[in-house]
Amino acid sequence: MADTHPSYETATGDAGETHQQVPVNGPHGNQRDAARSHLTTNQGLRISDNQNSLKAGARGPTLLEDFVLREKIFHFDHERIPERIVHARGSAAHGVFECTHAIPELTSAGLFAAIGKQTPVFVRFSTVAGGAGSVDTPRDVRGFAVKFYTEEGNWDLVGNNIPVFFIQDAIKFPDLVHAVKMEADKGYPQAASAHDTFWDFVSLMPESIHMVLWQMSDRTIPRSPRFMEGFGIHTFRLVNAEGASKLVKFHWKPVLGLQSTTWDEAVKIAGADPDYHRRDLYEAIDTGAFPAWDLGVQVFEESWAQEQPFDVLDATKLIPEELVPVRIIGRMTLNRNPDNFFAETEQSAFCPANIVPGIDFTPDPLLQGRLFSYLDTQKSRLGTANFHQLPINAPKCPMRNFQRDGMMQMEIPKGRANYEPNSLNEAGEPTGPRECPATGFTTFARGMLPNNSDQHLRARPALFADHYSQARLFYRSQTPVEQAHLASAFVFELSKVGLEHVRHRMLTVLGAVDEDLGRRVAGGLAMELPPPADMAAPVVEMAPSPALSILSHGQPPIEGRKIGILFAEGSSLKAIEAMKTAIESKGGKAVLIAQKVGGIPVDDGMLKAEGQLMGSPSALFDAVASIIHPDALDHLRSDHAVHAWFADAYAHCKTIGACPATLRLLEEWGIARDDGIASLEEFPDLAPARHWDREGKVRLLA
Ligand code: HDE
Numbered sequence: 001m002a003d004t005h006p007s008y009e010t011a012t013g014d015a016g017e018t019h020q021q022v023p024v025n026g027p028h029g030n031q032r033d034a035a036r037s038h039l040t041t042n043q044g045l046r047i048s049d050n051q052n053s054l055k056a057g058a059r060g061p062t063l064l065e066d067f068v069l070r071e072k073i074f075h076f077d078h079e080r081i082p083e084r085i086v087h088a089r090g091s092a093a094h095g096v097f098e099c100t101h102a103i104p105e106l107t108s109a110g111l112f113a114a115i116g117k118q119t120p121v122f123v124r125f126s127t128v129a130g131g132a133g134s135v136d137t138p139r140d141v142r143g144f145a146v147k148f149y150t151e152e153g154n155w156d157l158v159g160n161n162i163p164v165f166f167i168q169d170a171i172k173f174p175d176l177v178h179a180v181k182m183e184a185d186k187g188y189p190q191a192a193s194a195h196d197t198f199w200d201f202v203s204l205m206p207e208s209i210h211m212v213l214w215q216m217s218d219r220t221i222p223r224s225p226r227f228m229e230g231f232g233i234h235t236f237r238l239v240n241a242e243g244a245s246k247l248v249k250f251h252w253k254p255v256l257g258l259q260s261t262t263w264d265e266a267v268k269i270a271g272a273d274p275d276y277h278r279r280d281l282y283e284a285i286d287t288g289a290f291p292a293w294d295l296g297v298q299v300f301e302e303s304w305a306q307e308q309p310f311d312v313l314d315a316t317k318l319i320p321e322e323l324v325p326v327r328i329i330g331r332m333t334l335n336r337n338p339d340n341f342f343a344e345t346e347q348s349a350f351c352p353a354n355i356v357p358g359i360d361f362t363p364d365p366l367l368q369g370r371l372f373s374y375l376d377t378q379k380s381r382l383g384t385a386n387f388h389q390l391p392i393n394a395p396k397c398p399m400r401n402f403q404r405d406g407m408m409q410m411e412i413p414k415g416r417a418n419y420e421p422n423s424l425n426e427a428g429e430p431t432g433p434r435e436c437p438a439t440g441f442t443t444f445a446r447g448m449l450p451n452n453s454d455q456h457l458r459a460r461p462a463l464f465a466d467h468y469s470q471a472r473l474f475y476r477s478q479t480p481v482e483q484a485h486l487a488s489a490f491v492f493e494l495s496k497v498g499l500e501h502v503r504h505r506m507l508t509v510l511g512a513v514d515e516d517l518g519r520r521v522a523g524g525l526a527m528e529l530p531p532p533a534d535m536a537a538p539v540v541e542m543a544p545s546p547a548l549s550i551l552s553h554g555q556p557p558i559e560g561r562k563i564g565i566l567f568a569e570g571s572s573l574k575a576i577e578a579m580k581t582a583i584e585s586k587g588g589k590a591v592l593i594a595q596k597v598g599g600i601p602v603d604d605g606m607l608k609a610e611g612q613l614m615g616s617p618s619a620l621f622d623a624v625a626s627i628i629h630p631d632a633l634d635h636l637r638s639d640h641a642v643h644a645w646f647a648d649a650y651a652h653c654k655t656i657g658a659c660p661a662t663l664r665l666l667e668e669w670g671i672a673r674d675d676g677i678a679s680l681e682e683f684p685d686l687a688p689a690r691h692w693d694r695e696g697k698v699r700l701l702a
Contacts, residue, residue, distance in 0.1 A: 083132040087143045090126030091278040092345040095334035107238040109358030120149045125225035130191025135270040136277035138191040144230030145350040149396040156354040163231040165315040166208040170369015194496035203505040210471040216489035218260035224280040226291040227259035234367040235312045237360040251296040256560040268619040292333040296326035309540040311463040315366040320545040349378040360444040384408040400433040465537040471513045477548040481692040487702035491524030508533040524702035555689045559587030564621035570629030573604040582684040618649040623687030625657030651698040653690040657683030
């Protein structure tokens with residue numbers, strides 16, 4: 001009977017066998033829900049049974065005829081596409097960019113034309129080296145790719161969270177990426193630069209050293225994308241409606257401020273929550289705590305650029321903010337999570353060549369290579385030249401041209417006009433679109449930077465030879481705590497390098513950057529500091545730039561930070577609620593943690609935790625508070641997770657808000673009281689300051 005599937009079919013075996021019951025209709029039996037939409041094949045045919053394949057008898061082989069099964073398995077077999085060759089792991093969000101300071105005198109780009117002008121954006125943050133399934137918190141550069149869906153076409157500002165890059169010329173990019181990815185023979189390490197081939201390569205490429213210093217700084221272990229800066233890196237051009245042009249560098253400044261983890265935290269977070277950044281971004285947006293960034297520009301004249309001791313076309317160099325201030329021109333707010341990770345985040349295709357009138361490229365040889373690479377790789381990743389038609393990539397303004405056909409063409413262009421010029425209008429037919437000399441994109445007639453000649457040479461400009469000045473500037477602009485982190489990061493990474501001569505060579509490079517840095521790293525490796533490496537150009541001393549440091553900006557606010565509150569049996573409900581309110585009234589997020597999540601008796605009823613202690617180590621929080629009853633101490637002190645919670649929070653230099661019973665516990669465990677161990681009353685004001693003076697007491701720093 002077609003309409004009433006029995007849940008079980010009675011199958012009769014050979015004569016003499018007992019009867020067996022064979023499930024034929026799955027766990028839902030013949031449930032029918034008229035309100036539910038119908039499950040269909042890809043051809044729209046309603047499916048009657050999604051639990052059982054079609055067989056020759058209940059115990060017989062599956063029939064080739066079962067097109068429902070074949071279609072389903074076929075599609076599943078092809079669900080994966082190649083992951084990005086770099087920046088494979090990422091997460092993204094939709095949002096809006098709003099112009100807060102119009103700059104029509106600098107650019108004709110419509111999105112900067114008037115205060116209040118809004119442009120939709122899609123932003124993808126990524127790690128670089130690891131595969132799509134790797135963790136969120138390796139030591140790695142982060143991608144910061146923004147697609148602006150402007151009224152004049154899509155503009156992609158495909159940047160990183162570091163303002164400089166490892167190499168000067170695109171021709172070295174495949175070598176760099178091969179060196180940093182898992183080693184070719186071994187297939188490991190995943191998402192890590194701490195191995196022979198990376199350090200072999202960079203120790204032979206002195207142009208990398210400036211970026212390597214940034215990479216060994218806390219910038220590459222960010223607290224989450226919400227607390228990262230972004231940079232367009234290259235020098236671009238702004239062109240106004242009159243055709244006058246200035247040079248520009250783009251900066252994103254997080255409204256919540258810059259914040260990083262410590263290395264030990266990053267390692268622990270990788271185990272406790274491999275999706276830490278992805279989750280952080282998703283949850284912040286989901287709960288209405290929309291992350292935001294200000295877009296700033298450093299604008300300068302070509303004549304100014306020509307007087308500098310560095311070349312603005314060299315992507316291994318930055319322009320200190322103290323030399324050219326960053327002017328804020330707009331704010332980007334991420335306010336909507338993607339509905340579908342694959343369709344949007346995975347299929348998004350960013351490309352530095354996606355540009356709009358009013359913005360143009362420069363001959364930076366790294367940028368020039370990128371202008372080719374992205375479109376090329378996306379054809380191979382997304383399988384067809386028509387990937388621009390995917391909803392996430394399609395411009396929101398009209399898109400019309402004579403490009404036709406190709407695999408997976410989704411549009412149905414009408415008429416015969418698929419070439420230009422044509423005179424089909426004379427036959428009463430549509431002619432199709434026409435070029436627009438007045439409003440269309442025109443490449444800026446390039447200014448003649450002195451190092452920008454018409455000759456075609458395989459050469460680099462003379463100033464590109466200075467690899468050390470800005471690396472030294474970076475190191476000397478850090479606070480002592482950051483310098484110690486940097487040196488310790490080098491020690492960690494180089495300790496993983498098995499090739500003695502590579503370590504030795506790296507020490508010559510570091511000694512050339514700064515003798516103090518070289519000595520610390522050599523000390524950490526128990527090696528002698530060799531003489532500094534030869535330099536292709538002399539070092540130019542530059543005044544320190546505090547803007548390059550994360551910690552010189554003072555105590556971060558509690559807004560947007562996550563605070564863990566530990567409670568146990570008998571804890572004071574009133575005190576917990578008061579703490580939660582104090583944190584949340586300042587814009588922080590309080591998360592209740594206990595040994596069990598289902599509900600624990602507190603002094604005034606039952607309280608449910610939002611996180612179980614074992615799965616919520618203190619590394620996941622910006623600061624921790626603990627509200628416990630003295631009677632719970634016996635039980636808590638025997639739990640290693642409790643000890644680790646406090647010991648890690650202490651070692652990660654976090655503020656600990658402690659009730660008197662917690663103080664007893666800390667004292668027993670030898671966690672000495674200091675300025676960062678606060679009473680419950682002081683805690684909300686002090687969190688999430690870090691107490692870096694502890695660091696030297698808990699770990700060996702280089
Ligand atoms: Fe990329 N880069 N890159 N890159 N890059 C890619 O494009 C490339 C560089 C950056 O979230 C690829 O679609 C070359 C600098 C981001 O989807 C590929 C060179 C900067 C993303 C590619 C560079 C970046 C990519 C891989 C040297 C910072 C992720 C997958 C000339 C300004 C975008 C893809 C996303 C992705 C090539 C250097 C940023 C292979 C050849 C410098 C944020 O096309």
